[in-house]
Amino acid sequence: MVVYQTYINSMNERIYNQFANSNPFDFKHISPLKSIENFNDVGPSVVMASPSGLQSGLSRQSYEIWCSDKKNACVIPGYDVEGTLAKTIINEPKEVTLMNGLTAPLNMQVHYISFSAHADFAQTSTFLKELMPPNIILVHGEANEMRRLKQKLITQFAYRNTKIISPKAG
Numbered sequence: 001m002v003v004y005q006t007y008i009n010s011m012n013e014r015i016y017n018q019f020a021n022s023n024p025f026d027f028k029h030i031s032p033l034k035s036i037e038n039f040n041d042v043g044p045s046v047v048m049a050s051p052s053g054l055q056s057g058l059s060r061q062s063y064e065i066w067c068s069d070k071k072n073a074c075v076i077p078g079y080d081v082e083g084t085l086a087k088t089i090i091n092e093p094k095e096v097t098l099m100n101g102l103t104a105p106l107n108m109q110v111h112y113i114s115f116s117a118h119a120d121f122a123q124t125s126t127f128l129k130e131l132m133p134p135n136i137i138l139v140h141g142e143a144n145e146m147r148r149l150k151q152k153l154i155t156q157f158a159y160r161n162t163k164i165i166s167p168k169a170g
Contacts, residue, residue: 036061052077053084060085064098066108073109079118082142121149125156138166 004025008016018024033039033047036058049059054074063085066072080086089096089110095103114120119127128136136153138146150166157164 070107
């Protein structure tokens with residue numbers, strides 16, 4: 001929580017004033033975890049770890065330790081890219097491949113919640129209807145999803161002769 005304390009001058013007045021009396025970012029039951037070796041796994045816990053794709057780092061390490069135990073759960077908060085472990089486990093396969101190449105049963109619960117700063121199709125198309133641009137260039141996203149978005153937008157804006165472009169990444 002040090003980052004919030006560092007930028008206290010950027011906080012709203014209520015938080016800034018509270019900081020003078022007591023640190024609003026000093027949480028009794030929340031502590032930073034620098035590595036999985038420092039984690040004392042003795043009871044119920046919530047670990048918020050990055051990267052969200054579960055490809056490496058603390059998120060992957062903790063996942064591999066807990067994935068076989070049915071009393072554990074993993075919450076995937078938002079969109080994950082094709083080919084990542086997070087995208088794979090959303091479909092709840094019976095087993096997963098670990099970083100060492102071995103497989104382990106996937107017994108933990110897996111939950112997906114939409115928690116992303118990205119707009120969905122309804123939000124994007126509403127925005128574009130308001131804006132009415134002559135050209136739309138799609139530049140960020142997974143290739144299959146970008147193709148689907150492009151086709152929907154072509155259909156939606158066919159009456160306007162809007163040019164919709166989706167250049168190849170790279």
